[in-house]
Amino acid sequence: MTHTSHIKLRLRNHDAVSHWRLTEHNRYAIVIAATVRESEQDAVAAHALERPTSTTMAPKLNLFLAPGACSLAPHILLREAGLPYTTTTISYSTGFLPEYLKLNPKGKVPFMQMDDAVITETPAIMTAIAQLAPTKHFLGKTNLETVRCYEWMNWLSGTLHGQAFGGLFRPERFVTDAALVGAVSEKARETIAGCYAFIEERLQGKTWAVGEDFSAVDAYLFVFWRWGNMKGFEMREKYPEYTALVERVAEREKVRETVEEEGVGMWGT
Numbered sequence: 001m002t003h004t005s006h007i008k009l010r011l012r013n014h015d016a017v018s019h020w021r022l023t024e025h026n027r028y029a030i031v032i033a034a035t036v037r038e039s040e041q042d043a044v045a046a047h048a049l050e051r052p053t054s055t056t057m058a059p060k061l062n063l064f065l066a067p068g069a070c071s072l073a074p075h076i077l078l079r080e081a082g083l084p085y086t087t088t089t090i091s092y093s094t095g096f097l098p099e100y101l102k103l104n105p106k107g108k109v110p111f112m113q114m115d116d117a118v119i120t121e122t123p124a125i126m127t128a129i130a131q132l133a134p135t136k137h138f139l140g141k142t143n144l145e146t147v148r149c150y151e152w153m154n155w156l157s158g159t160l161h162g163q164a165f166g167g168l169f170r171p172e173r174f175v176t177d178a179a180l181v182g183a184v185s186e187k188a189r190e191t192i193a194g195c196y197a198f199i200e201e202r203l204q205g206k207t208w209a210v211g212e213d214f215s216a217v218d219a220y221l222f223v224f225w226r227w228g229n230m231k232g233f234e235m236r237e238k239y240p241e242y243t244a245l246v247e248r249v250a251e252r253e254k255v256r257e258t259v260e261e262e263g264v265g266m267w268g269t
Contacts, residue, residue, distance in 0.1 A: 058083060058084065058132060059114045059115040059132070060113070060114070060115055061078065061083060061084070061085040061086070061112060061113070061114055062085065062086045062087065062088060062112065062113040063075055063078060063085060063086075063087045063088070063110060063111075063112045063125075064087070064088045064090055064100065064103075064104070064109055064110060064111050064112065064113075065087055065088070065089060065090065065109050065110050065262070066089065066090050066091075066092060066109045067089065067262040067263055067264050068226065068262060068264040068268070069109055069110070069223075070109075070110065070122050070157075070161060070220075070223050071109045071110030071122070072219075072222070072223050072226075072258065072259075072262065072264075073122055073126065073216070073219040073220045073222070073223050074110055074112065074122060074125045074126050074129060074219075075087065075110075075258050075261075075262065076219040076222070076254065076255050076258045077126050077129045077130070077138060077216055077219055078129055079254040079255075079257055079258050080133075080136065080138070080214070080219075080252070080254045080255075081129055081132065081133035081136055081138070082133070083129070083132055083133060087261075088100075090109055095107075103118050104118060104120055106120055108120070110122060110125055111125070112125045112128065114128060121157070122153070122157055122220065123150065123153040123154060123157055126138065126139075126153070126216040126219075126220070127139065129216075130216060137211075137213060137215070138215055138216045139215065139216060140210050140211050140215060141211055141213070142211075145210050145211045145215075148210045148211075148217075149210050149215055149216060149217050152209060152210065152217040152220070152221075153216065153217060153220060156217075156220050156221070156224065159191075159195060160192065160195045160224055161224070163188075163191060164188055164191040164192040164195055165188070165192065165224075165227060166188075167184050167185065167187065167188030167191065168185055168188040168189060168192065168231065171184035171185045171188065189231075192228065192231075192233065193233065196228060196233065196235075196238070196239050196242065197239075199221065199239070199242050200238075200239045200240075200241050200242050203241040203242055203244075203245055204241055206241075206245075207245075207248065208245070208248075209221060209245065214249070214252070218245065218248075218249050219249065219255075221242070221245060221246065221249075222246055222249045222250070222255070225239075225242060225243070225246040225268070226246075226264075226265075226266075226267060226268030227268060228268075229267050229268040229269060230268035230269060250266050250267075
């Protein structure tokens with residue numbers, strides 16, 4: 001087994017595009033049941049992440065997603081990897097059914113079944129996909145590029161998504177006083193704009209976010225550009241470097257296929 005096969009896929013962040021909640025009692029019961037299974041799942045995942053060879057088969061993959069959510073990023077990566085996979089769409093209207101909550105007590109997308117193991121959190125899922133398709137170099141070609149990919153993904157997941165868009169999509173998660181919801185939303189928009197300005201600066205003079213080729217980071221950035229365009233952030237006018245990267249992503253055949261499969265617009269409108 002390679003060194004990467006031993007990586008614990010337990011990145012903890014605030015990847016919260018799906019907005020369904022559980023009661024505290026039910027959540028506690030489900031978490032207890034999930035904890036009992038965790039050590040068994042770790043052993044299954046470690047085996048599944050061994051690079052496929054002529055004598056081993058790729059694991060069975062099923063990605064649980066919501067159309068246009070942050071799950072779009074690992075969905076793109078699966079297509080780019082050329083791995084066999086299936087998807088399960090979780091409807092915004094019905095939310096998490098009990099059978100899905102048993103698999104993922106967090107009650108969020110994305111999550112991915114890998115044989116009998118369940119992987120949650122977007123950076124962890126994209127890591128698993130990258131390990132199954134090492135020749136694609138989705139996490140870069142050098143050690144430093146891999147570090148940069150995680151630097152980007154952790155910030156995108158925790159700050160731009162969990163903190164900024166979390167405050168915009170679900171401001172009531174941050175305050176109990178309904179009178180403050182508007183202020184939280186306004187502050188969230190300021191934070192999002194600041195994040196976009198940071199991305200714009202970091203992409204100056206670059207074709208791709210990390211290294212010289214498409215990576216998991218570019219798929220992830222594509223998601224947040226779409227959300228900004230959807231929410232009226234004037235992405236093309238204010239962030240030309242970011243827009244240029246997203247247009248390169250959108251030109252990729254597998255990206256077009258993924259967007260079409262999910263039934264969402266390429267540009268979030």
